[in-house]
Amino acid sequence: MTVLEDLLKIPRFSDLKLLTNPTKATTIVESIEISETPDVANFIPKKIFLLTTAMVYKDNQKDLISLIDSLKEQEAAGIGIKVGRFIEAIDPDVVAYANKINFPIVQIPNTRPLGALLHQLLNYLWDTKTEQLSYALDIQKRFSNLLIHDVSIARFIADFGKMINTPVILVSPYRKVIAHSKHFTQTSKPAEYYVEQLVNKYDSWIEDSNASFMIKDLNQAPLQIAGFSVTVNSYFPHHLLILNPEQVPYPMSEFAVEQACLVLSFMLYKNQKIQESLDFLKSDFLSQLIEYQQTPHQSRRDWLDLGANYGLKKSTQYQIVYAVCSQTTTTETKIKYQKEESDVAFQWLHETLPLKIKHISIFKVKNTNHLAILIQSKVEDLETILNETSLGLSEKLPIRLTFAIGNLYETAEQIANSYIEAKTAYEEMLTMTSIPLTHRYHPKGMKSLFERMNLEDVHYFCETTLKELAYPVEDSFIELRKTLQCYLSFQCEISKTAKEMYLHRNTIKYRIDHCAKLLGKNIQDPTNSLNIRLALELSERSNNHQ
Structure with a gap:
């Protein structure tokens, strides 16, 4: 890119005199033209520096103002007027007007043939572009050598x-x-x-x-x-x-910088693909570990030895954190965006978490854009660290990382348990109205197995197990149900139940015998006791949801 000011600074053009304000000679010059035609502005491209003898205006230079206006409108770089042939000197009023509209006027001496000046200026412009291109290609060659030598x-x-x-x-x-x-x-x-x-x-x-x-x-x-x-x-x-x-x-030139950016893109892309192949092996290992540990009656395997290359270490503290980038209505359909977003989050976690947590290994979850963080040490302020990590990334990019946390286990053979818990906690997060940055897994017991059952099936189980005590309305059945619940919670001990309910032990014994007859089963039997406990809990929950 050449500006008029640069042309006038070249020694061979030192006899060209800028008549207008020097600070306005920053217009870009892409080519040079010679013309004596008043309407030349209609036939030239932008960024042209026009050379002329102004012979048409020798008797009335004020008409040059119209020419200058048309050139300004066409975004010409300026005008060079040769003096001493048709015009002895350029009218100061014309120069003043050009100054007013910031349009450069250059005075060309009578000793300069316009044809020769045109060739000299064009040669300089062409030489400049050739030199820039040659320099850029030279840089590209040097960059290619660097690439070849890795x-x-x-x-x-x-x-x-x-x-x-x-x-x-x-x-x-x-x-x-x-x-x-x-x-x-x-x-x-x-x-x-x-x-x-x-x-x-x-x-x-x-x-x-x-x-x-x-x-x-x-x-x-x-x-x-x-x-x-x-x-x-x-x-x-x-x-x-x-x-x-x-x-x-x-x-x-900027072209040379673009060459550098292009070569850098290749280098970063190559490094990314190498890293992806290693990450694939790592995620495949995690997938095998989780699948194997969930399969019953498998022979014991030395996971510490198998996972040594993937960051698995000997410890008494193993915990999985499931990490996912939250999607918006704009990004939830953009598959490529989600993949790139997950890759950036993966790099961010790799660079930030090891500084705060000892002995961690981060995996990409196979066939998803999710991440699994294996923590192999006890961390007291884990949720605070994860929150800070998520907020740190969201301050720099429009990415919101959320974390679901599994429980802590003592052996590598129990990593699958923590993984399943973390993934379950993540699925729970999806049902929340407002998704938090972190969410821990909380055990639910046996009743969680019935959560996705049809409500009619739950009612059927409760009514066949508890009979009239499933959804009691009469006061006598309500009292019997309360006594049965308290009796079971105190492991079928009559004395403790009586003390808790402020009743005589014979009253408790009478009520429990009545419950046994009503239900038609031995309440102390382990199987019956389990079913009754579960039915009592489910009937209470399902009744509240009605």
Whole structure:
């Protein structure tokens, strides 16, 4: 990109004199044209610098104002008028008007043939573009060599910063510094200092894929940062930040930066696919472990040895946390978005949780976008840590992580129990009106087995087991039911039941005998006792739900 000001600074064009305000000579010049036609603006593209002798206007220069207006409307870069042939000097009123509308006028001396000047200017423009392209291709070649030699991303960024002679930073989708050039080792502020400023000042900077921003340097002076999107994922790209882009030496062009972004995309994509293959093996191991441990009468296997490569350790504390990204009405149908969102959350957990919890291993749950976190140590403030982790990510990206927590177990052979509990807790969360960030599994007992039964089936079980005591209306049956419940809760001990109900033990004995006759079964029998207990609980719950 060449501006008029750059052209006029070149020594070979030093005899061209800018008559208008120098600060307005920043118009972009893409080509040069010669014309003496008053309506030339109708036949030229934008960003043209027009050369003319203005012979049509030799008797009335005021008409140049109409030409200038038409060129301004066409977004021309400016006009160069040759003096000494048809016009001895350019009318000050014309220059004043051009200044008023910020349109550059350049005076060309009589010694300059316009044809020769046209070729010189065009050659410079063409040479500039050729040189920029050649430089960009040279950079691409150097980058390709780095790729072939499988250098790390850190080495790549360091070399790129050296090539363009200005600080460079690569940040992750959630704005963590992945790599930076060596410029920052010579300052008192790390790369994170500049990223933090950028994040604090521009809340939506991630939404601007390629943009320029102003922050403060170490001396609190204005500092420009150019941001470029590095696309590995469609919805959550990485970003390449270049500090002081205006100081990048010529002929470094934006095209060359795009080449760097393209090569970085390949490198990050390659690393991502390698990691995905390892994660697949890891998730496959978890799937086998859960499935095997749920299958009865299996021979014992050394899971610690089998899972050593996947982070499984010897411990007396094993616990599973089931992690899922909550979906909105906008994202619930976007399958690709959900996959990328889960991958970003997976990386976030990998980088943040090990700093707060010892001996953890994070798995992708097979055939889902869910995650399973295996904790192998006792954590007192687990829910607080998980809440902070979720909020930390949501502050950086529109991702809301929720966690369902299974119980703690002592052996690796019981990991499946904690996993099932965590997944059950997650399913419970889905039924809640307002889904919390964390939710623990709470045992429900045998009655939970009947929760999904038809209400008519529950009533049938209760009525056939308890007869008149299932849903009593008469006072005598209500009292018998209360006595039966208390008797069973005190393990069929008459004395304790009598003490609890403030009744004589003979009264309790009479009532229990009456219940036994009414139900037609021995209440002390273990099987009968279990069914009666369950029927009492279910009939009370189902009666409340009516």
